[in-house]
Amino acid sequence: MAYPLLERIQAPGDVKLLAENDLPQLCEEIRQFLIQSVTSTGGHLSSNLGVVELTVALHRTLDLPQDKLLFDVGHQCYTHKLLTGRRNGFAALRQKEGISGFPNPKESDCDTFVAGHGSAALSTAIGIARAKKIKQEPGKVVVIVGDGAFTGGMVYEGMNNVSKLNNLIVILNDNKMSISKNVGQMANYLTKLRTDPKYFHAKAQMETMLDSIPVIGDTLVRALQGGKQLVRRGIYHSTMFEEMGFQYIGPVDGHDVIMLEQMLNNLREQFAPIFLHVVTQKGKGLKQAEENPGEFHAVSSIDLNHLTDPELSPKDSFSTIFGSTLAELGKEEPRLCAITAAMKYGTGLNFFKHAHPERFFDVGMAEEHAVSFSAGLASQGLLPVVAIYSTFFQRAYDQIIHDVNLMKLNVLFAVDRAGLVPGDGETHQGIYDTAFFSQIGIPVYAPANYEELKYWLRYLVMEARGPRAIRYARGEQKPALEALPCTGNAYDKIESREGARIALVSYGAQTEEIIAACDLLQQKQLATDCFKLVRLYPLPEEICEALRSYDMVLFAEDSIRTGSIGEQLCFALHQAGWKGDYLLHAVDNTHLLHANVPQLRRDQGLDAAALAADVLARVKEKQI
Ligand SMILES: Cc1ncc(C[n+]2csc(CCOP(=O)(O)OP(=O)(O)O)c2C)c(N)n1
Numbered sequence: 309m310a311y312p313l314l315e316r317i318q319a320p321g322d323v324k325l326l327a328e329n330d331l332p333q334l335c336e337e338i339r340q341f342l343i344q345s346v347t348s349t350g351g352h353l354s355s356n357l358g359v360v361e362l363t364v365a366l367h368r369t370l371d372l373p374q375d376k377l378l379f380d381v382g383h384q385c386y387t388h389k390l391l392t393g394r395r396n397g398f399a400a401l402r403q404k405e406g407i408s409g410f411p412n413p414k415e416s417d418c419d420t421f422v423a424g425h426g427s428a429a430l431s432t433a434i435g436i437a438r439a440k441k442i443k444q445e446p447g448k449v450v451v452i453v454g455d456g457a458f459t460g461g462m463v464y465e466g467m468n469n470v471s472k473l474n475n476l477i478v479i480l481n482d483n484k485m486s487i488s489k490n491v492g493q494m495a496n497y498l499t500k501l502r503t504d505p506k507y508f509h510a511k512a513q514m515e516t517m518l519d520s521i522p523v524i525g526d527t528l529v530r531a532l533q534g535g536k537q538l539v540r541r542g543i544y545h546s547t548m549f550e551e552m553g554f555q556y557i558g559p560v561d562g563h564d565v566i567m568l569e570q571m572l573n574n575l576r577e578q579f580a581p582i583f584l585h586v587v588t589q590k591g592k593g594l595k596q597a598e599e600n601p602g603e604f605h606a607v608s609s610i611d612l613n614h615l616t617d618p619e620l621s622p623k624d625s626f627s628t629i630f631g632s633t634l635a636e637l638g639k640e641e642p643r644l645c646a647i648t649a650a651m652k653y654g655t656g657l658n659f660f661k662h663a664h665p666e667r668f669f670d671v672g673m674a675e676e677h678a679v680s681f682s683a684g685l686a687s688q689g690l691l692p693v694v695a696i697y698s699t700f701f702q703r704a705y706d707q708i709i710h711d712v713n714l715m716k717l718n719v720l721f722a723v724d725r726a727g728l729v730p731g732d733g734e735t736h737q738g739i740y741d742t743a744f745f746s747q748i749g750i751p752v753y754a755p756a757n758y759e760e761l762k763y764w765l766r767y768l769v770m771e772a773r774g775p776r777a778i779r780y781a782r783g784e785q786k787p788a789l790e791a792l793p794c795t796g797n798a799y800d801k802i803e804s805r806e807g808a809r810i811a812l813v814s815y816g817a818q819t820e821e822i823i824a825a826c827d828l829l830q831q832k833q834l835a836t837d838c839f840k841l842v843r844l845y846p847l848p849e850e851i852c853e854a855l856r857s858y859d860m861v862l863f864a865e866d867s868i869r870t871g872s873i874g875e876q877l878c879f880a881l882h883q884a885g886w887k888g889d890y891l892l893h894a895v896d897n898t899h900l901l902h903a904n905v906p907q908l909r910r911d912q913g914l915d916a917a918a919l920a921a922d923v924l925a926r927v928k929e930k931q932i
Pocket residue numbers: 355358380381383384424425426427453454455456457458481483485486487590649650651673674675700703
C-alpha cells in the first residue's frame with residue numbers, strides 16, 4: 309500500500325507542512341499503516357487506531373520538544389512515533405534492537421517520559437509544567453489520559469494539585485474502554501457527560517450564548533473565562549473538572565481532525581489548566597477491532613483474514629489455567645472472591661466472573677485499591693484472591709505491607725506475568741516480586757507447569773492462610789516442563805545423573821534452562837543433578853541438606869539478583885557450613901528492553917549455553 313502523505317513526514321514538524329484539507333487523508337494512511345504494520349509485528353492496535361486524529365492535531369499545533377507531550381499509559385503513542393521520524397522503526401516494533409512500544413526519550417527528544425504503567429502521567433506533566441514556570445520557560449505541557457487510566461487513584465492526586473497551571477492541557481481520551489469495558493463510577497460519570505442533555509445541550513446553548521455576546525475586547529473574553537464558570541454553576545451543573553480548577557471543554561469529537569486542530573489553536577492563550585474531553589472510538593477504522601476492541605488491545609502477529617475466535621478455540625496459558633481452576637474452587641468455597649485491576653482477560657479471571665459474578669470484582673486500573681479492598685474483604689472472613697501482573701503489583705507495595713501483611717490477613721496474591729516478559733520491555737518486567745514478597749516474609753510459590761499450578765492453587769486457596777503469593781509466567785507451559793510430574797513437594801530433584809558432584813537449581817519457567825544445561829554438560833561428560841523449587845520462600849528446610857553433599861551449586865532465576873531467592877539460598881547454605889562453589893545467575897539489569905524471552909535470557913546469561921559454560925569454566929578452574 310502506498311502512503312504518499314505519510315511518506316512526506318520524515319521528521320518532527322513535517323506534518324505542519326501539509327495543507328489542512330490533506331489531513332483526513334493523512335489520518336487514513338496512518339490508520340492503514342498501523343493496521344498493516346502492527347498486525348505483522350504485534351503490538352497495541354486498537355488504542356492506537358483511536359487516537360490518530362487527536363495526535364495529528366496535536367502535532368500540528370504543538371512545537372515539540374519545547375512543548376511537552378505525554379501519554380498515559382504510553383501504549384497509544386504509535387502515531388506520535390510516526391510523526392517524529394520513526395516510521396522505518398515499525399518493522400521491528402517491540403523487537404530486540406527495534407523501537408519500543410512505549411515513549412522513550414532515548415529514542416526521540418519528542419518523547420517526554422518512559423511510560424508503560426497507567427495513571428501516572430498527569431503527575432509527571434504537572435511536575436514539568438511547574439518546572440517550566442519556575443524556570444520561566446515557554447511552552448505547553450499536554451498529557452493524554454485514557455478513561456481507563458482515569459480509574460487509577462494517581463490521576464486524582466494529580467488533579468488535586470493542578471493549581472492554576474495555565475501551561476497545562478489535560479486531554480481525556482474517552483473511548484468507554486479500558487482493555488475491556490471501562491468500569492466504575494467514574495466511567496458512569498463520563499457517560500453522563502457524554503450523553504446527559506443537562507450537561508451536553510445546556511452547555512452547548514450556554515457556550516453559544518456566551519460566545520455570541522458582542523465582543524467588547526479581550527478583557528471581556530478574559531472576564532468571561534471566569535464568568536462562564538459562575539454562570540454554569542448557577543444555571544446548570546458544572547463538571548467535577550471545573551470544580552477542581554480546570555477550564556472544561558467538551559465532549560468533542562476526537563475523529564474530526566480539522567475541528568480538533570482549530571480547537572487546539574484556539575487554546576494557545578489559556579487562563580487556567582485546560583481539561584479537554586475528547587470522545588473517540590477504540591479500534592477506529594478496523595471493523596474487527598471496532599466490534600471487539602478488547603481483543604485487539606494488544607495483538608501478536610496476526611492474519612486478519614484468518615482470525616480464530618478466542619471464545620471458540622481458547623488457548624491454554626498459565627493465566628487461563630489459573631482462572632478456570634479458581635472458578636472451580638469457587639464452587640467449593642463460597643467465601644472465595646476474585647479481584648482484578650482492569651485485567652479480567654489478561655489474568656484469566658473472566659472464568660471466575662462468568663461462574664461467580666457476585667464474588668468477582670474489577671476495580672479498574674487501581675492496584676492499590678485492589679489490595680486494600682482485598683484486605684477489607686479478608687478482615688471480614690472472606691477469602692480474596694487478587695490477581696495482578698507482577699509489574700503492576702509494584703504499585704501496591706505499601707498496601708501489601710501495611711494493609712495486608714501487618715494484620716496477616718488471608719489474601720492470596722496471584723502474580724501473573726512473573727519473570728521475563730517479551731515485547732513490553734523495561735516497564736513491564738516481572739523481576740522484582742520474589743524479592744519484594746519474600747523480604748516482608750510472605751510465602752511465595754512458583755509452579756512450573758499447569759498441573760503444579762492447579763495443585764498449589766488449590767492448596768493455597770483451601771488450606772494455607774495468611775498473606776501468600778503464587779507466581780507464574782506469561783503464556784504457555786514449556787514442553788520440557790509439562791512432562792514434570794506434580795509431586796506436591798516444596799522442591800523436587802528432577803534430574804539425577806550417575807556420580808554428579810554439581811547441582812543445578814531453579815524454579816518456574818527458568819527451570820527449562822537448567823534441564824537443557826544438564827543435557828549440554830552431559831554431552832561434555834560432566835554429570836549434574838537438577839533441583840526445582842516450588843516453594844521459594846521460606847526455602848524448604850531440607851533443600852540445604854539435599855545440596856550440602858555437592859561440590860558446586862548453580863542457581864538460575866529470572867528475577868533481579870539483589871534480594872533474590874538464589875542469594876537467600878547461598879546465604880542459607882553457607883550458614884549451614886557448606887564450603888562449596890556457588891554460581892548465581894540472575895537478572896542484573898533493571899532496564900531490560902523489549903526482546904523475546906530466549907533473547908532476554910541470552911542477554912542475561914540465563915540460557916542453557918551460558919549456564920553450562922559457567923559450570924565448565926569453574927570446573928576447569930577448580931579442577932573438580
Ligand atoms: C498501573 C497499570 N495497571 C494496569 C495496566 C494495564 N493496562 C494497560 S492499558 C490498560 C487500559 C487503558 O485504558 P485507557 O487508559 O482507557 O486507554 P485505551 O487503551 O482505552 O486507549 C490497562 C489496564 C497498566 N499499564 N498500568
